[in-house]
Amino acid sequence: MYKPLRNLAVGISLLSGFAFAQTAVPPCPGYNPTHNTNLACEFATAIPTSGGKNGNLGTLSSVPATFAAQLSNLPVATAVSGTGITFVNGIPTFSTESLGTILTQRGETLGKHRFFVSFNYQRFGFGSVDGVRFKDFKTVNTVNFPGIGTAFQVSDNNINLVIDQYTALGTFGLTGRTDLTLVVPFSTVSLRTISTGSQFNIAPDGSTLSAFPLPGANLPGSKSGPGDVTIGLKQNVVRAENGTSMAVGGEFRVPTGDETNYLGTGAYGIKPYIILSHRGKRITPNVNIGYEWNGKSSLYFNPANGDHLNLPASFIYTGGLDVKVAARLTLVGEFLGQYVINGPRIAIASVTVPGQGTVNSIVQAPTSSYAMDNAGFGFKINPFGGLLIDASAMFKLDDAGLRAKVVPLVGVSYRF
Numbered sequence: 334m335y336k337p338l339r340n341l342a343v344g345i346s347l348l349s350g351f352a353f354a355q356t357a358v359p360p361c362p363g364y365n366p367t368h369n370t371n372l373a374c375e376f377a378t379a380i381p382t383s384g385g386k387n388g389n390l391g392t393l394s395s396v397p398a399t400f401a402a403q404l405s406n407l408p409v410a411t412a413v414s415g416t417g418i419t420f421v422n423g424i425p426t427f428s429t430e431s432l433g434t435i436l437t438q439r440g441e442t443l444g445k446h447r448f449f450v451s452f453n454y455q456r457f458g459f460g461s462v463d464g465v466r467f468k469d470f471k472t473v474n475t476v477n478f479p480g481i482g483t484a485f486q487v488s489d490n491n492i493n494l495v496i497d498q499y500t501a502l503g504t505f506g507l508t509g510r511t512d513l514t515l516v517v518p519f520s521t522v523s524l525r526t527i528s529t530g531s532q533f534n535i536a537p538d539g540s541t542l543s544a545f546p547l548p549g550a551n552l553p554g555s556k557s558g559p560g561d562v563t564i565g566l567k568q569n570v571v572r573a574e575n576g577t578s579m580a581v582g583g584e585f586r587v588p589t590g591d592e593t594n595y596l597g598t599g600a601y602g603i604k605p606y607i608i609l610s611h612r613g614k615r616i617t618p619n620v621n622i623g624y625e626w627n628g629k630s631s632l633y634f635n636p637a638n639g640d641h642l643n644l645p646a647s648f649i650y651t652g653g654l655d656v657k658v659a660a661r662l663t664l665v666g667e668f669l670g671q672y673v674i675n676g677p678r679i680a681i682a683s684v685t686v687p688g689q690g691t692v693n694s695i696v697q698a699p700t701s702s703y704a705m706d707n708a709g710f711g712f713k714i715n716p717f718g719g720l721l722i723d724a725s726a727m728f729k730l731d732d733a734g735l736r737a738k739v740v741p742l743v744g745v746s747y748r749f
């Protein structure tokens with residue numbers, strides 16, 4: 334066959350084979366290679382990928398799973414038992430204790446038939462996943478066709494992911510030692526993926542059959558809606574005269590949010606925990622230990638057959654210190670740790686593209702356990718009565734998982 338015609342025929346075979354490979358197992362729920370159906374499919378639509386055993390499906394499918402694992406445990410402001418206020422004949426009166434914590438809990442409870450309500454805003458500007466910067470998210474997708482050749486798709490990608498989360502929280506004291514809490518989040522998720530790249534069709538002998546630029550993609554997307562509702566129960570089991578308190582409790586998360594647009598996880602969650610705190614005249618330290626189990630989610634699946642998998646479980650270890658510096662002002666320092674057990678991971682690997690050299694590409698890494706640690710600093714003020722206003726900033730201490738450098742929080746609450 335005349336050589337240019339042979340190259341053209343092989344190139345068409347590669348492209349048709351590549352299109353066929355895409356029909357095996359979709360890299361995300363609702364995937365359509367020509368149309369972005371939801372935010373979870375934005376990566377797969379913008380970044381060249383392929384399905385089945387011939388392609389690089391695992392790389393992109395692990396990213397939404399990592400997002401879902403993080404969404405299952407985004408820190409939110411807690412119900413505050415210590416507010417620096419006691420009630421005498423129904424009248425709010427200052428006590429000697431501090432105004433309480435922000436993101437961690439004390440071992441104390443609100444009190445019988447007391448009610449606490451809060452509204453908080455947090456902004457998560459995610460910039461990396463597993464240490465890989467979203468501004469430099471390079472992928473090399475490879476599809477092998479025996480006897481025909483190999484197609485390499487090299488893409489430079491830029492991802493911008495921001496979640497504005499508004500959380501309403503209400504806690505009611507069922508008894509003097511038992512609190513019931515309802516947490517209802519509402520989020521706006523903004524995701525933009527910009528992708529440019531080229532495809533290289535390589536013959537079995539290593540020669541380049543054809544090379545051409547891939548259609549560029551600039552996919553902005555935004556979705557708003559309610560997230561996963563959480564119901565919590567907290568029981569004080571120790572309330573010593575010296576100020577030491579211990580509580581046990583649990584949270585049950587219901588997948589009410591749309592996981593395909595990162596508004597929720599798509600999985601049920603159960604988190605039992607234990608709290609130990611010691612209330613002093615001005616300083617109250619606390620330690621919170623918990624374990625979170627998650628159910629199956631459509632965002633996390635087996636690339637070989639598409640079966641849904643359980644989101645990874647996590648061991649939760651947090652602690653805080655709130656310090657009363659004035660009657661109406663408390664400073665808060667907190668540590669928030671999460672150890673994810675056998676979670677989906679990505680990594681950087683060197684991939685050799687014939688005729689193009691070595692490219693550092695995102696690849697799917699084996700599932701593994703990793704720690705995610707953050708530090709938070711903030712303050713609480715009490716303008717009058719049972720009203721509290723708080724603000725804090727949470728800073729990342731490591732790079733594993735889905736990370737934002739700084740997460741600001743502002744909130745207002747009232748204890749009745």
